Amino acid sequence: MKHTTLNRIGFQLFALLLAFGIASLVLLAVGASPVQIYKDMFGSLGTKGKIADVLVSWAPLLLATAGLLITFAAGLWNIGVEGQITFGAIGTTLVLRLLQNSAMNAGFIIALSIFAGMLAGALWAALAGALKTFGGVNEIFGGLGLNFVATALTIYLVFGPWKRPGTGSMSGTQPFPEQFNLPLFEGLRLSPWALVVAVVGIVFVYFLLQGTYFGLRLKAVGKNFRAAYLLGIPTWQYMMFSFLLCGALSGAAGALQVTAVYHRLIPSISSGYGYLGLMVAMLVNYQAIAAIPVAFFFAALNIGSIQLPIVHKLDSSFSGVLQGLLVLFILLAEGARQRLTPKA
Amino acid sequence: METALILTGLGSVFFASAPIVFAVIGETIAERAGVINLSINGMILLSAMGGFVVSFQTGSLFAGFLTGALIGALVAFIVAFSSITLKQSQVAVGFVLALTCRDLAYFLGNDYMGKGGPRLPAWDLPVLSDIPIVGPIFFHQDLITYISFLMIFLSWLWIFRTRPGLMLQGIGERPASAYVRGANVNLMRYAYTVLGGAIAGLAGPAYSLSVKAGWNGTISGLDGFGWIALAITIFGGWNPLRGAFGAYLFGLLQWLGLVLQPSLPNVPSQVLQVAPFPLMILTLFLVNIGSTEWVERTLAAMPESSRRFLTRALRALRASPPASLGVPFERE
Numbered sequence: 001m002k003h004t005t006l007n008r009i010g011f012q013l014f015a016l017l018l019a020f021g022i023a024s025l026v027l028l029a030v031g032a033s034p035v036q037i038y039k040d041m042f043g044s045l046g047t048k049g050k051i052a053d054v055l056v057s058w059a060p061l062l063l064a065t066a067g068l069l070i071t072f073a074a075g076l077w078n079i080g081v082e083g084q085i086t087f088g089a090i091g092t093t094l095v096l097r098l099l100q101n102s103a104m105n106a107g108f109i110i111a112l113s114i115f116a117g118m119l120a121g122a123l124w125a126a127l128a129g130a131l132k133t134f135g136g137v138n139e140i141f142g143g144l145g146l147n148f149v150a151t152a153l154t155i156y157l158v159f160g161p162w163k164r165p166g167t168g169s170m171s172g173t174q175p176f177p178e179q180f181n182l183p184l185f186e187g188l189r190l191s192p193w194a195l196v197v198a199v200v201g202i203v204f205v206y207f208l209l210q211g212t213y214f215g216l217r218l219k220a221v222g223k224n225f226r227a228a229y230l231l232g233i234p235t236w237q238y239m240m241f242s243f244l245l246c247g248a249l250s251g252a253a254g255a256l257q258v259t260a261v262y263h264r265l266i267p268s269i270s271s272g273y274g275y276l277g278l279m280v281a282m283l284v285n286y287q288a289i290a291a292i293p294v295a296f297f298f299a300a301l302n303i304g305s306i307q308l309p310i311v312h313k314l315d316s317s318f319s320g321v322l323q324g325l326l327v328l329f330i331l332l333a334e335g336a337r338q339r340l341t342p343k344a
Numbered sequence: 345m346e347t348a349l350i351l352t353g354l355g356s357v358f359f360a361s362a363p364i365v366f367a368v369i370g371e372t373i374a375e376r377a378g379v380i381n382l383s384i385n386g387m388i389l390l391s392a393m394g395g396f397v398v399s400f401q402t403g404s405l406f407a408g409f410l411t412g413a414l415i416g417a418l419v420a421f422i423v424a425f426s427s428i429t430l431k432q433s434q435v436a437v438g439f440v441l442a443l444t445c446r447d448l449a450y451f452l453g454n455d456y457m458g459k460g461g462p463r464l465p466a467w468d469l470p471v472l473s474d475i476p477i478v479g480p481i482f483f484h485q486d487l488i489t490y491i492s493f494l495m496i497f498l499s500w501l502w503i504f505r506t507r508p509g510l511m512l513q514g515i516g517e518r519p520a521s522a523y524v525r526g527a528n529v530n531l532m533r534y535a536y537t538v539l540g541g542a543i544a545g546l547a548g549p550a551y552s553l554s555v556k557a558g559w560n561g562t563i564s565g566l567d568g569f570g571w572i573a574l575a576i577t578i579f580g581g582w583n584p585l586r587g588a589f590g591a592y593l594f595g596l597l598q599w600l601g602l603v604l605q606p607s608l609p610n611v612p613s614q615v616l617q618v619a620p621f622p623l624m625i626l627t628l629f630l631v632n633i634g635s636t637e638w639v640e641r642t643l644a645a646m647p648e649s650s651r652r653f654l655t656r657a658l659r660a661l662r663a664s665p666p667a668s669l670g671v672p673f674e675r676e
Contacts, residue, residue, distance in 0.1 A: 136632030324444025335430025
């Protein structure tokens with residue numbers, strides 16, 4: 001047992017080395033010094049403000065990952081998570097717009113808008129789920145198509161019915177008045193509420209999958225659909241419910257993007273956290289607790305790469321390259337380990 | 345005058361659809377062998393960037409297209425290696441590669457954004473281009489578009505009219521039987537995945553050196569093509585002819601979108617650009633709905649006359665995948 005763990009760590013270290021090695025070659029190809037780039041990316045994270053910025057990305061990323069762990073448990077490739085975040089943000093913006101001139105307490109309105117975001121995310125996920133269950137449309141294509149539709153809808157809203165006074169622009173809708181923003185830590189861009197929502201989300205998923213009968217049966221559906229069906233588990237209802245839960249969690253991520261980060265709806269409101277969440281979930285081999293540090297690491301890479309265009313005239317997509325290579329080589333290393341390790 | 349304009353328009357549909365035709369044919373070949381190459385969306389971006397940069401640097405268009413095909417083959421090889429040799433999920437590895445190649449394309453292509461570069465010249469085929477109607481539509485193209493026409497028929501011939509093509513169908517449908525017949529299933533799967541990847545890899549340079557010459561990063565308008573191609577592969581029922589029909593239908597609709605855009609001033613162009621995606625969902629819905637359980641049940645309960653009509657309509661649309669698509673093969 002102990003031997004297996006050591007063995008696995010060995011292969012994973014080798015994978016890390018390879019990923020960083022190839023990423024360094026990519027940097028050399030554009031004439032940059034890898035040592036300098038890595039130093040700048042990670043060195044820029046030394047200040048309190050930067051750590052807070054990482055946590056600002058960490059919260060929605062962790063929520064999206066948490067949701068995906070549920071759909072992965074059910075054996076589903078919910079690539080539509082990106083659109084579910086976007087739709088959550090739309091739902092939150094809608095409620096804030098409707099209620100911002102009402103006499104209700106601002107805190108209550110924020111809570112209501114976050115709830116609306118979760119509902120909207122769940123709705124968008126339900127659409128992908130229904131297409132899969134009743135239409136036979138694979139969730140990869142259904143979800144992907146709905147992602148593009150959600151983005152188009154956002155752009156339509158930002159330039160059309162919800163455009164700011166004057167002309168609409170890519171900078172988004174008119175920001176909401178300050179009382180509708182989640183409160184921030186003094187002098188930072190980070191809201192403690194965002195952290196609370198994210199931690200509650202991942203802990204909820206951890207217990208749901210590890211400690212409940214529902215989680216056990218859901219995993220049975222994911223592992224062997226037919227056997228689960230024969231066992232009497234209502235399979236399509238379980239799959240649908242996992243879509244709804246994932247949608248609600250990603251919707252919460254979208255709601256945070258509006259209430260805690262941007263305070264308005266912008267065209268790229270989902271910031272790619274959905275796709276990144278899929279990567280995190282794969283990298284941690286679908287373990288909820290491990291997602292916490294790995295999501296932090298991925299968020300740190302994103303924040304670190306913001307420097308690249310400014311300082312080095314390089315595209316910030318380097319973080320995506322590095323993240324992708326890490327996941328790819330971890331997957332390959334696991335395959336190599338299983339193949340090369342003699343079976344007991 | 346009007347007719348000439350329409351003929352040119354139709355010709356441009358075949359021209360602009362060449363990249364997606366290559367992607368669909370390449371994916372069809374790989375999936376026929378039983379391997380899903382989900383990476384093609386990112387891979388096409390990478391091959392478009394790589395093809396443009398190489399031909400910008402060397403001045404050779406041929407080198408550009410070769411680079412595209414090599415990138416496609418290499419990415420496909422990673423998919424084949426991880427799924428056939430390492431037994432990892434094809435979907436997982438393909439998806440990671442789709443995202444990684446996309447970011448890699450944007451990162452490496454940063455310095456070449458918006459630069460003017462080489463472009464494949466138009467080449468009217470002698471004699472053929474003078475035929476009325478057919479000439480202007482099919483034979484006022486460039487070389488890569490002619491190759492795309494040729495590729496459709498060659499791949500169809502290979503799969504359905506030759507002995508090795510029969511074996512290709514076999515390793516995707518019943519690998520165990522093919523194995524008993526003497527086929528080296530995994531080696532053939534490697535070969536066809538890499539070959540399919542190389543063909544799909546031509547989609548990149550066909551775009552960046554022909555349809556819309558140059559590299560423009562995130563605004564190249566190429567992101568999403570690969571996913572559409574994957575959907576068209578399904579729509580095409582893993583048949584190159586039907587797949588090409590789907591690709592051209594898609595191209596025609598895109599062209600109509602462009603033509604109609606001036607008459608829809610209230611719709612932002614970004615919204616019109618995503619129109620293919622709901623269409624993709626609808627298409628897959630129509631292709632698959634006939635195979636779902638509840639539809640079969642509803643049909644069974646219908647009166648004879650309407651049932652026969654509906655069953656026939658759904659069956660015409662239906663496409664069923666190679667039986668062992670995505671399933672690894674192991675000798676017992």
